Amino acid sequence: MGNPKEYKIQNLKIPDHVAIIMDGNGRWAKKRLMPRKFGHRAGAEKLRQVVRWCADYKIKYLTVYAFSTENWQRSKDEVNALMNLIIEFFGKYEDELRAEGVRLNFIGELSDLPQKTLEVVQKAERDSQERNRIILTIALSYGSRQEIIRACKLYGDALQSGTMTPDQLTIDNFSDFFYAADLPDLDLLIRPGGEQRISNFLLWQLSYAEMYFIDKLWPDFSEDDLYQALEEYSGRDRRFGDAR
Ligand code: FPP
Numbered sequence: 001m002g003n004p005k006e007y008k009i010q011n012l013k014i015p016d017h018v019a020i021i022m023d024g025n026g027r028w029a030k031k032r033l034m035p036r037k038f039g040h041r042a043g044a045e046k047l048r049q050v051v052r053w054c055a056d057y058k059i060k061y062l063t064v065y066a067f068s069t070e071n072w073q074r075s076k077d078e079v080n081a082l083m084n085l086i087i088e089f090f091g092k093y094e095d096e097l098r099a100e101g102v103r104l105n106f107i108g109e110l111s112d113l114p115q116k117t118l119e120v121v122q123k124a125e126r127d128s129q130e131r132n133r134i135i136l137t138i139a140l141s142y143g144s145r146q147e148i149i150r151a152c153k154l155y156g157d158a159l160q161s162g163t164m165t166p167d168q169l170t171i172d173n174f175s176d177f178f179y180a181a182d183l184p185d186l187d188l189l190i191r192p193g194g195e196q197r198i199s200n201f202l203l204w205q206l207s208y209a210e211m212y213f214i215d216k217l218w219p220d221f222s223e224d225d226l227y228q229a230l231e232e233y234s235g236r237d238r239r240f241g242d243a244r
Helices: 004-010 026-033 036-056 069-073 077-092 094-099 116-127 144-161 171-177 225-234
Strands: 017-021 063-067 100-109 134-142 188-192 211-214
Touching: 004 063, 004 134, 004 225, 036 063, 036 069, 036 077, 036 134, 036 225, 063 069, 063 077, 069 077, 069 134, 077 094, 077 116, 100 116, 100 144, 144 171, 188 225, 211 225
Parallel strands: 017 063, 017 188, 063 134, 100 134, 188 211
Antiparallel strands: none
16 A cells, blocks of 8 residues: 555546645744745745646646736835746756756736846747656736736737637637647635735636645645645536536
8 A cells, every 4th residue: 555645645536727826925934024025036936846746746737827917016025026936947957847847838918027137038939848757937017907908909909810710719829819728727726924815816717627726825834735726626516617
């Protein structure tokens, strides 16, 4: 049977696609009398750990909310710190991400990013395309309503150019107009930080996802918290609207 933990893991139902709203960095820093940007730094380190844990569980897709369209309204100091943190992260952990087999995808209005941040994320994405142990999608300058409106406009273009006719639109092919067309629907959303809301994240893709909220700040999220989320997910009865 192996060790008890291994046995427990073997009995989990592993979701294909997990999303995380990484909330609570600011409060984590405040509790330590530190500026908010230290919380984001701790949050980035947590992301690094969680990617590894998810890959070990053989979760195929992990999608995280790193920066929303609304986050541009934060102080210049905080926004700059986050943009620089992203640059630093992909420089520092390039080898590790390669060794772990992490393919990167970025979704959102990437053209809003400062030039240097944009170059770094585009290069990180390009360099990772051959890897396939886990697909990590990072939402930057992302808003789900904006993504849906953008998709409608692209669909309008397809109608105008005659590459599609109105009767050809389906639930499946509408998502071809999203930032990452080939991402499967979500199975599980985890939101640490104590809030129980979606905050304009992946509204379409979450249609049948299970929700898991945990009253712990993101930098404090542990391997055991991930295990408990997966255990809870394994026990959920997913009927997709069916009456069974
Ligand atoms: C929300 O917490 C978190 C963010 C706006 C930023 C999340 C970013 C990271 C975890 C780092 C990402 C790094 C890379 C490399 C992708 P909050 O600041 O709103 O927390 P609060 O609710 O406690 O104020």
